[in-house]
Amino acid sequence: MLKKLRIKVDSWTDDTIIAGERRVANPNLIPTAYLFTGAQLNLLLSEEHTDGTLLPQHIVLDPDFLVDVTAICRCFTHHGDAPAMHLLQKFTPATTSAAILLGNVANQFLDDCVNASPQTAPEDLFRASLRKSFRTDALHFATTEGIGQDFADQCHTLFENIHTTVQHRLPAAASLESAFLCEALGIQGRMDMMSSDHRTVVELKSGKAERDEHYRYEHAMQMALYKESLYYNEDLPYAQVTTLLFYARYPHLMDIHLGRNDIHRAIAVRNGIVHLEHLLRTAPAHLFETLTEAHFNVIGVHDRFYESYLRPPILRFLSTINCAPILARSYFFTMLAFVEREQFLAKTGVEGVNMPAGHGGFADTWRTTTAAKQNAGRIIPDLHITPLVTTAGVVAIEAVTTAIDESSNFRVGDMVMLYAQHADCQRQPADFYTSCIIEHFSPTSLTLRLRFPQRDKQLFRTDRLYAIEPAHADSGYTVIYRGLYAFLSIEPSRQQLIIGQRIPQFDETITLSLNVADNHLRDIVLRARQAKDYFLLVGPPGTGKTTVALRQMVLEFLATAPAHGDALLLTAFTNRAVDEICSMLADIAAEYLRIGPELSCAPEHRCHLLTQLVDSYPTRDAVRQLLQQVPIIVGTIASLSSMPELFLLRHFRAAIIDEASQALEPHLLPLFCAVDAHGHLAIDKFILIGDHKQLPAVVAQSPAESAVADKGLRTAGITDCRRSLFERLHSLAIRMGVPQAVGLLHRQGRMHEDIAAFVNANYYDGQLTAVPLPHQRGPLPFTTATAARLIAYDVPASPDRCTAKSNAAEADCVADIVAHIKSALSNQKTSMTLGIIVPFRGQITQIRRALAARHIPDYEAITIDTVERYQGSQRDIILFSTTVSAPWQLPILSQPIETTALSATPAVTHLLLDRKLNVAITRARHQFILVGNLSLLRTCTPYRTLLDYISALND
Known part of the structure; x- marks a missing residue:
C-alpha cells in the first residue's frame, strides 16, 4: 500500500482521474466538480490494481492549502456536514x-x-x-x-x-x-x-x-x-x-x-472548504448567486432549535450579500477575489509541484530544501538551544549559532516556528513545532519567547540542533474578509463614499482653537478639522508628517476634546511608524493607550500598552472606565482592526492613518466600516497621511491579475486592486474637483538641495522647497576626493562574480567606498551615519563579507538592507548597490509607472515614477552614492534620467 502520493490533474472522467501516465480510480472519493486542470491532489493509502490503476482510500484537494482543524470541525452541524458553514464563520x-x-x-x-x-x-x-x-x-x-x-x-x-x-x-x-x-x-x-x-x-x-x-x-x-x-x-x-x-x-x-x-467525512468537508475557497478567488459572484439555504441545511432539518437559533444567521448572511446595491456587490466580489488570490499565494505560492524557495509561499516549509530556504533568507538552521526556566516553566529559548546569514529575513517581534532538525534529511518539514516570538536578535544568537510556557524542559534537548522558520497566520486575512462583509451593510453614505459615488463634505464654519504660526501648516490643520468625511495629506520624504503635521492635528484635537468627550484613533501600517507616533505623543505629554503585542512595541512605550495598564485597573469596570476616558488610542491598522470590541465602548471623532499609501483598500475597510453598540458608524471621519510616490503595499499578483474588469467600478475610478485607498481617493478628489480634500506638505528638511532637486523635478511636480536647515545648503561636513552630493560609480559586468541575486564586484566597490569615507571621517573627527541599500537580500551577505575583509571599524553597525526595509528611515550618506548585471534583471530593479500629479493645478500632468529609486534617493541627507553597471542602467529610463542629472551636476 502506498501511504501518500502527490499528483497533478491533467484530465478526468466521472470515475477516473488522469495524471500523466497514472490512472486513479475515483469512486466518489472527490466530486468531479472540485477538479480542474493542474489541480494538486494527495492520494492516501493507495492500492495498485493489476492494470496499474491506483485506488486510494482518500483524496486530498490542494494539500498545500492548509485548513485549520477547528474550521473543518465547525462544519459538522445539527443540520448536516456543511462546508458552506465555513463561509458563515x-x-x-x-x-x-x-x-x-x-x-x-x-x-x-x-x-x-x-x-x-x-x-x-x-x-x-x-x-x-x-x-x-x-x-x-x-x-x-x-x-x-x-x-x-x-x-x-x-x-x-x-x-x-x-x-x-x-x-x-x-x-x-x-x-x-x-x-x-x-x-x-x-x-x-x-x-x-x-x-x-x-x-x-x-x-x-x-x-x-x-x-x-x-x-x-x-x-x-x-x-x-x-x-x-x-x-x-x-x-x-x-x-x-x-x-x-x-x-x-x-x-x-x-x-x-x-x-x-x-x-x-472529515476529508470530504475539508475538500469542500478548499473548493469554496477556489470559487471565492475565481468566481465569487457565481458562487453567491447559486448559494442557498440548502447548502447550509444539508439534511433538511426544521426543528425548533434550527428555526429559532441556526436559521436566522444563515438567512441574514445570504440577504446581506444578495440585497446589497449592484455597485457595492461588484466592489465586494472584486476585492474579495483579489484578497483570496493573495492569501492563496501566501499559503501555496505560484502553481506547481516543485517551486523555488521564495516563490512557494508558506508551502516552502515542507516543499523545498534547507539550502533553498537559506538562499531565500527564510530559515536559520543549526541552532544550539538553552531553555530559560522560571517558576512558570520554560518561558524562552536562548539559541546560538556560528553566524546568522545577513540575508535572513527575520526581525524582532516576528512570529516563528522552532523545531528540532532532522539529522538525515535535507528538508525540514516542521511537522510539530513550538510557536515563538523573536525577542532579541544578534549576528550569532537569538532569544525566542515561547507563546506558551512549558513545564517539561526535556522538550528542548540541548544535544540536538534546531531551526526556525517564519510562521504563517490566517487571522489577518480573517479581519479583512469580515471588513469586506461589513462594507455591504454599513450606512449608505459611507458605502457610497468608499466607492466614489459621493464627494467628501466639509464644514467651512469650523475654525481652529489653537494659533498656528506657519500659514501653510495652519491651512492643512484647518482643512483636516473641517473635513466631515476624509482629508488626504501627502507627506513627501523629510516633510515632517509625524513631527509637524500629525503633532499639530493632535494638539488641535486635545484642545477641543474635553468639550466633546470623543476619542482620537491614531494608527499606521507598521509598528515602527506607530512607535514614532508614540514618541511624538510623549513629546507633547499626551495621555494615550496603545493596543498591540508587547514585543512589537518599542520598550520605552510599553508602559502605555493595555496589557501593562491592566495591573492598575484590576476590574472590568475600571478597564471600561479607562477605555472610555483616555483621549487617544494608538495601534497598527492590523491590531485595531482585530479589536471590534473597542468600538462597542468608544466613539471616535476621527481616525488619523499614517502610512496610508502602504495599505491596500481591503486593509482599511475594517476601520471604515466599524460600528458601535447601536450599529452606527464608530469613526466619524478619516485623515489619511501618505505618499503614493513611495513604495506601496507588497502585492504577489501581477498587474494583469490585479486589474479591475467591472465597467461600473472602472467608471468610478476603481481600476487596479494594487492601488491603495489613499492613492485612489487622491486621484478621485482631483478628478471630481474637490481640492480641499487634498493637502501637500512641501517644506522638506532632510535632503541637501542638490539631492532634493532631482526628486522634486522628477517625482513631486517641483512643489518641494527646503526648510532650509544648515545642512541643506552648506558644504559637505567632511572632505573626500569629491564634494558632490550625488555620485555614480561604474562597476562593469563580471559574469564570473555575479549571480541572480548578488554581485561580488559591486560589493568590493561598496566596501572600498565605505573604507574611504570611514577613514576621512576618522581623520577629520566627524561623525556621520551610513546606510547601504540593495535590491536583493543575497547582496547583503556579499557586502558584509567585503566590509569584514577590509577590517573596517564598526562595520557591523552599518545597516545593509533592501529598499523596502529602509522606507521610513534616513542616513547622512546612502550607498545604493544596484547589483544587476544583465538586462533581464532590470524589470526586477525598476518598475516605473505612470502617475498623476499631486494637485489639481499641476505643473506636469503625468510623470514616469520609479518608486523604489525615489525611496532609495530620499533616504540620504548629505550624499547619495549609486554603484552599478552604468551602461546597463542607462537602458532603463528612470536610471538614465538620474545618471544624466548626476553628470550635469558634477560637470
Missing part, C-alpha cells in the same frame, strides 16, 4: 460571549496547572491564573455581557476539575499547545496537550457535552484528525495513540475512537 463578525471567555479562561487554567510548582496552593494558583487571563483578555472581559457571580462560580468549578485531573490523570511529561502541520491531509492545528512521546493527546472543552454527557461529534472529529496527523507525520499506528476529550465541567476524560468512514 469566515465573513460574519465574531462575537465574544461569556461561554467563549469561559473557554479561554479554562485553557489558561490548564496551562497554569500543568506548569505550576507542586508547592503552590491551589487557591493561590486559581487567583493568579484568573488574573492572568483577565490581563491577557481585558478588552473582551470589559465588553462582554453576563460576567457576574455565576461566571465566577463556573470558573472556580472548572479550575478545581482541571487541577485535580492534571494532578492525577494526565501525563506528567507533556507539551502544551503543540502546533503541527500535516501536508498529507492538508490540515494544521494546535493540540491543547500532548505527551512527550506523542502517544497521548488531550483536548480541553469547557462547554457542554451532548445529552447524557456523551461527546459531541465535532469534538470527536477533532480528535480523530489529530490522531490521523500523527499517523502521517510520525508513522504512529492508530492503536498506539490515545486521544482524550476532557470535558472540564463534569469532569470526564473520554477516550475517542472513530472509524475510517469518519475520516472520509
Whole structure:
C-alpha cells in the first residue's frame, strides 16, 4: 500500500482521474466538480490494481492549502456536514460571549496547572491564573455581557476539575499547545496537550457535552484528525495513540475512537472548504448567486432549535450579500477575489509541484530544501538551544549559532516556528513545532519567547540542533474578509463614499482653537478639522508628517476634546511608524493607550500598552472606565482592526492613518466600516497621511491579475486592486474637483538641495522647497576626493562574480567606498551615519563579507538592507548597490509607472515614477552614492534620467 502520493490533474472522467501516465480510480472519493486542470491532489493509502490503476482510500484537494482543524470541525452541524458553514464563520463578525471567555479562561487554567510548582496552593494558583487571563483578555472581559457571580462560580468549578485531573490523570511529561502541520491531509492545528512521546493527546472543552454527557461529534472529529496527523507525520499506528476529550465541567476524560468512514467525512468537508475557497478567488459572484439555504441545511432539518437559533444567521448572511446595491456587490466580489488570490499565494505560492524557495509561499516549509530556504533568507538552521526556566516553566529559548546569514529575513517581534532538525534529511518539514516570538536578535544568537510556557524542559534537548522558520497566520486575512462583509451593510453614505459615488463634505464654519504660526501648516490643520468625511495629506520624504503635521492635528484635537468627550484613533501600517507616533505623543505629554503585542512595541512605550495598564485597573469596570476616558488610542491598522470590541465602548471623532499609501483598500475597510453598540458608524471621519510616490503595499499578483474588469467600478475610478485607498481617493478628489480634500506638505528638511532637486523635478511636480536647515545648503561636513552630493560609480559586468541575486564586484566597490569615507571621517573627527541599500537580500551577505575583509571599524553597525526595509528611515550618506548585471534583471530593479500629479493645478500632468529609486534617493541627507553597471542602467529610463542629472551636476 502506498501511504501518500502527490499528483497533478491533467484530465478526468466521472470515475477516473488522469495524471500523466497514472490512472486513479475515483469512486466518489472527490466530486468531479472540485477538479480542474493542474489541480494538486494527495492520494492516501493507495492500492495498485493489476492494470496499474491506483485506488486510494482518500483524496486530498490542494494539500498545500492548509485548513485549520477547528474550521473543518465547525462544519459538522445539527443540520448536516456543511462546508458552506465555513463561509458563515469566515465573513460574519465574531462575537465574544461569556461561554467563549469561559473557554479561554479554562485553557489558561490548564496551562497554569500543568506548569505550576507542586508547592503552590491551589487557591493561590486559581487567583493568579484568573488574573492572568483577565490581563491577557481585558478588552473582551470589559465588553462582554453576563460576567457576574455565576461566571465566577463556573470558573472556580472548572479550575478545581482541571487541577485535580492534571494532578492525577494526565501525563506528567507533556507539551502544551503543540502546533503541527500535516501536508498529507492538508490540515494544521494546535493540540491543547500532548505527551512527550506523542502517544497521548488531550483536548480541553469547557462547554457542554451532548445529552447524557456523551461527546459531541465535532469534538470527536477533532480528535480523530489529530490522531490521523500523527499517523502521517510520525508513522504512529492508530492503536498506539490515545486521544482524550476532557470535558472540564463534569469532569470526564473520554477516550475517542472513530472509524475510517469518519475520516472520509472529515476529508470530504475539508475538500469542500478548499473548493469554496477556489470559487471565492475565481468566481465569487457565481458562487453567491447559486448559494442557498440548502447548502447550509444539508439534511433538511426544521426543528425548533434550527428555526429559532441556526436559521436566522444563515438567512441574514445570504440577504446581506444578495440585497446589497449592484455597485457595492461588484466592489465586494472584486476585492474579495483579489484578497483570496493573495492569501492563496501566501499559503501555496505560484502553481506547481516543485517551486523555488521564495516563490512557494508558506508551502516552502515542507516543499523545498534547507539550502533553498537559506538562499531565500527564510530559515536559520543549526541552532544550539538553552531553555530559560522560571517558576512558570520554560518561558524562552536562548539559541546560538556560528553566524546568522545577513540575508535572513527575520526581525524582532516576528512570529516563528522552532523545531528540532532532522539529522538525515535535507528538508525540514516542521511537522510539530513550538510557536515563538523573536525577542532579541544578534549576528550569532537569538532569544525566542515561547507563546506558551512549558513545564517539561526535556522538550528542548540541548544535544540536538534546531531551526526556525517564519510562521504563517490566517487571522489577518480573517479581519479583512469580515471588513469586506461589513462594507455591504454599513450606512449608505459611507458605502457610497468608499466607492466614489459621493464627494467628501466639509464644514467651512469650523475654525481652529489653537494659533498656528506657519500659514501653510495652519491651512492643512484647518482643512483636516473641517473635513466631515476624509482629508488626504501627502507627506513627501523629510516633510515632517509625524513631527509637524500629525503633532499639530493632535494638539488641535486635545484642545477641543474635553468639550466633546470623543476619542482620537491614531494608527499606521507598521509598528515602527506607530512607535514614532508614540514618541511624538510623549513629546507633547499626551495621555494615550496603545493596543498591540508587547514585543512589537518599542520598550520605552510599553508602559502605555493595555496589557501593562491592566495591573492598575484590576476590574472590568475600571478597564471600561479607562477605555472610555483616555483621549487617544494608538495601534497598527492590523491590531485595531482585530479589536471590534473597542468600538462597542468608544466613539471616535476621527481616525488619523499614517502610512496610508502602504495599505491596500481591503486593509482599511475594517476601520471604515466599524460600528458601535447601536450599529452606527464608530469613526466619524478619516485623515489619511501618505505618499503614493513611495513604495506601496507588497502585492504577489501581477498587474494583469490585479486589474479591475467591472465597467461600473472602472467608471468610478476603481481600476487596479494594487492601488491603495489613499492613492485612489487622491486621484478621485482631483478628478471630481474637490481640492480641499487634498493637502501637500512641501517644506522638506532632510535632503541637501542638490539631492532634493532631482526628486522634486522628477517625482513631486517641483512643489518641494527646503526648510532650509544648515545642512541643506552648506558644504559637505567632511572632505573626500569629491564634494558632490550625488555620485555614480561604474562597476562593469563580471559574469564570473555575479549571480541572480548578488554581485561580488559591486560589493568590493561598496566596501572600498565605505573604507574611504570611514577613514576621512576618522581623520577629520566627524561623525556621520551610513546606510547601504540593495535590491536583493543575497547582496547583503556579499557586502558584509567585503566590509569584514577590509577590517573596517564598526562595520557591523552599518545597516545593509533592501529598499523596502529602509522606507521610513534616513542616513547622512546612502550607498545604493544596484547589483544587476544583465538586462533581464532590470524589470526586477525598476518598475516605473505612470502617475498623476499631486494637485489639481499641476505643473506636469503625468510623470514616469520609479518608486523604489525615489525611496532609495530620499533616504540620504548629505550624499547619495549609486554603484552599478552604468551602461546597463542607462537602458532603463528612470536610471538614465538620474545618471544624466548626476553628470550635469558634477560637470
